[in-house]
Amino acid sequence: MNGRSHHLSQEGRVVALCGGVGGAKLALGLQHVLGERLTVIVNVADDFEHLGLNISPDLDTVLYTLGGLSDPRRGWGRSDESWNFMEALKEIGGETWFLLGDRDMAMHVERTRRRLSGESLTAIAIDVARRFGIRSNVLPITNDKLSTIVVSTEGELEFQRYFVGRRCEPAVKQIRFRGAESARMTEEVLQSLDAEDLGLIIVGPSNPYLSIDPILAVPGATEKLRAARVPVIAISPIIGGQAIKGPTRKIMDELGLQATNGEISRHYAGLIDGLVIDTTDAAGAADLGIDVHVAPTLMTDLQSKITLAEHALVFGESLRTKRNRQERRPSSGGAP
């Protein structure tokens, strides 16, 4: 067998870290290529309790997307959704700032019930994924409580209060992850990162500050990526100096960061071996001081998701080959 027959598109496991919408889109593309060889590790720091229910926005976006149940236009929630619960909730004076669809409610009610009965977020995600016919593995980074807190000009806000309740209007001064010190990666996450046949780790094109950083804030997670025997690549969320989804651009401005691939590259420095950037940003590739792969990163339809997934795998494979070559030449191992 030669290198080509070991190609990631044919064998080997891949772990992808992701938040909600953008990360879930890439995960869908990866699932099409990799099937059960894909494990998606999902941010849970957007999770919050609302109306007495445990809501896990990113986990649900990934489950709905990989299960083929997500609404393609809205970007969140389920397709063929109805809103009668919200309408009736309004009639009796309930809080309506966070939209919950009628079908979506089943997930929140049932998950809350199962968690109260002692089941872990992981066990429930695995069971729901199986019921949705999802071939890939979907794992929350932790079963412990972890909350993104936006320190803003209006004080400290839980993420959904900032994001949905205040529509990202308050200026962000700092972002911190409450509960990160005591959160633990799950056994399932550790197994996926330690798998013998792991070939690549992909940091999805999610918001680095709001979706990826909380994953990396769980003790041991950053170290795992730094020490990985396999390449770690990131897909940049920047396209032509714009963050396509979510409040990335505004937050970067407020934190004094430029919405550029240079900034993304610096942010992930020491953690990733390569960065996938959009074709519109190809001109700046040489200045990033990191291995770069140029590809169309705007995922509008299923084919564009699959195409980006294939680019990521090809890039990962090339970095693996390069690494193997370097390992075969130990004299060059410590060279600058």
Next chain:
Amino acid sequence: MNGRSHHLSQEGRVVALCGGVGGAKLALGLQHVLGERLTVIVNVADDFEHLGLNISPDLDTVLYTLGGLSDPRRGWGRSDESWNFMEALKEIGGETWFLLGDRDMAMHVERTRRRLSGESLTAIAIDVARRFGIRSNVLPITNDKLSTIVVSTEGELEFQRYFVGRRCEPAVKQIRFRGAESARMTEEVLQSLDAEDLGLIIVGPSNPYLSIDPILAVPGATEKLRAARVPVIAISPIIGGQAIKGPTRKIMDELGLQATNGEISRHYAGLIDGLVIDTTDAAGAADLGIDVHVAPTLMTDLQSKITLAEHALVFGESLRTKRNRQERRPSSGGAP
């Protein structure tokens, strides 16, 4: 002023005890005549926890019915209801034996949240009634936990498990009310029964064993009715030897009771001053050993509900006049 000017249809308060469907129909008729002078005291022993939510079936039926939101054909739940929550719950393996509509869910989720935050069932019912534009007063008999337990050939079953889950199939050996010893009538219920201008207490045409008995099982409730300064009348749920709604007939058979007005009259003996029976059962009126009023008790449309309500008020008024006459003739007070 003479007796006629004090007529209940013009002034004085009325308290009605009721369970779900049948009682709620009469309550709607009474509300049309009495408006805010009506207080409906509702059974809560069918309440149960399901999917982590507090469900109060009778209270909701009364609130939806008086608010003009109930489904007239189904007999329970809301009109213009959708069932997407249930469909999605089934997909993820949740319990689907108890149907919860999408609009109805708002009540359960919001009430559960408010109760967990310390609000009483009564305070929430009063607020919801106000928001629904209900003119009458809707009060649960107690804020405490009270549960109808059906002792059946399949063991002890919580009411909804027996009624919905097992479709009343197990034979009933005994009915008991768990928590009755320690339950307390609410301040609001006591005030309604002690009101200076109270003119009549009506026991609705609900199931005596499943809907009215648990109200009467709350310590002090039976005594309040026995000691009432005003007439207490019941509307019989029997029509032509049949209980129209629910499992009354089957349960009466299994408990060795005949589905007759005689049995209803014996059941409420000492508690009520008069019984309203259906026109189809008029022949047996003389044998009941109690004051009887004959009226059409089948409530098919709004007009028939109002008509029955007016009959109940006229009957109550006549018993009040009779009582006043007896009080004016103290020598006959103790006569047999």
